[in-house]
Amino acid sequence: LVKRAFSSTSCRHTIKNVTVIGGGLMGSGIAQIAAQSGNQVTLVEVNPELLKKAETSIVTNLSRVAKKVYKDDTAAIQKYVEEAKSRIQGSTNPSTAVSDADLVVEAIVENLEVKHKLFKALDEAAPAKTLFASNTSSLSIGEIASVVNRKDRFGGLHFFNPVPVMKLLEIVKIPEQSEETYQAFLAWGKSVGKTCVTCKDTPGFIVNRLLVPYLAEAIRMLERGDASPRDIDTAMKLGAGHPMGPVELADYVGHDTTNSILEGWHKKYPDNPLFVPCDSTKELVRQKKLGVKTGEGYYKYN
Ligand code: CAA
Ligand code: NAD
Numbered sequence: 001l002v003k004r005a006f007s008s009t010s011c012r013h014t015i016k017n018v019t020v021i022g023g024g025l026m027g028s029g030i031a032q033i034a035a036q037s038g039n040q041v042t043l044v045e046v047n048p049e050l051l052k053k054a055e056t057s058i059v060t061n062l063s064r065v066a067k068k069v070y071k072d073d074t075a076a077i078q079k080y081v082e083e084a085k086s087r088i089q090g091s092t093n094p095s096t097a098v099s100d101a102d103l104v105v106e107a108i109v110e111n112l113e114v115k116h117k118l119f120k121a122l123d124e125a126a127p128a129k130t131l132f133a134s135n136t137s138s139l140s141i142g143e144i145a146s147v148v149n150r151k152d153r154f155g156g157l158h159f160f161n162p163v164p165v166m167k168l169l170e171i172v173k174i175p176e177q178s179e180e181t182y183q184a185f186l187a188w189g190k191s192v193g194k195t196c197v198t199c200k201d202t203p204g205f206i207v208n209r210l211l212v213p214y215l216a217e218a219i220r221m222l223e224r225g226d227a228s229p230r231d232i233d234t235a236m237k238l239g240a241g242h243p244m245g246p247v248e249l250a251d252y253v254g255h256d257t258t259n260s261i262l263e264g265w266h267k268k269y270p271d272n273p274l275f276v277p278c279d280s281t282k283e284l285v286r287q288k289k290l291g292v293k294t295g296e297g298y299y300k301y302n
Helices: 002-007 027-038 046-069 074-086 112-125 141-145 179-191 205-225 229-240 248-253 255-268 279-286
Strands: 017-022 042-044 088-091 103-106 131-134 154-158 166-171 194-199
Touching: 017 027, 017 179, 027 042, 027 046, 027 074, 027 088, 046 074, 046 088, 046 131, 046 255, 074 088, 103 112, 131 179, 141 154, 141 248, 154 179, 166 179, 205 229, 205 248, 205 255, 205 279, 229 248, 248 255, 255 279
Parallel strands: 017 042, 017 103, 042 088, 103 131, 131 154, 166 194
Antiparallel strands: 154 166
């Protein structure tokens, strides 16, 4: 009955309560912008220590946003940060965290089996009204959704790093997704300050399908010795107007992330030369030099 009421075209789905699963780089940013925009947010992590880490990062980044708006008005900055922070509660129990959610955004580890396990449990625990979304960078939304019964209420909501700064949100459709779900995603994306684009469920959606092969081509260029990392980056910043060059951007995104994206696509589409993983990146991953987050990648960071 509830499902039928939700499907009715006269009933618009308003998103107020948002549960974000995974409080890492992306999930903490998604929780932050949702809270900034007035949503009640529940942020789920695997343990209290990681919840604390996410909270610290959210407070730091909320302060950066508030400083832009309120300049030197420290009282206004503090009020803004406190109010947004008060809308976020932490949890280590995904099933109870979705009990009154209008929307769940999953931002956990990029692994299909782990995402399946989570969504199966969430599908049983969440009420019928709850929409499900994954922030996956490279996995198929349809494959992630295959384990849930609510495929009409499922889609991709793909944010970009750093979430509070990057203005884009990709809304990924799957054939079963209802128009009402799509409209609710669109309205929510706009309400959290993003410009939304819509696309089909193909590898990398729009941005990563173009960006990841571009980063790999830049790395192949430096592997061949055609130009130094610094010169490749300077060239793309000054010659193509990019805010970061491809080598520094690869360091920023993280070599574990780009390498696992390419490895996944290469396994699935072995004949596509654009998806071949890079040897030097694989070696950096082996050495745990993952880029900015570990202090070293193709460049060194203090
Ligand atoms: N939270 C809030 N504000 C932040 C922030 C954060 N996490 N990170 C940066 N900012 C703000 C800063 O406060 C600063 O604000 P002001 O301009 O008002 O001072 C502004 O952003 C710029 O930051 P910085 O001065 O520190 O540095 P910058 O000018 O070099 O910009 C950047 C940093 C925004 C990251 C810029 O270099 C950039 O746009 N780089 C490209 C990033 C990109 O391409 N991201 C997409 C990666 S791909 C992806 O995410 C998809 C995937 O699936 C892998
Ligand atoms: P991350 O490693 O920084 O964060 C993932 C967090 O999820 C970790 O803190 C981990 O403890 C937590 N987690 C893992 N399993 C969990 C579970 N079952 N329940 C609750 N929490 C759990 O990763 P990230 O970079 O934030 O990426 C998260 C997702 O977002 C991935 O699917 C990734 O492909 C996607 N994504 C990443 C980027 C990027 O630039 N890093 C950009 C867009 C999308």
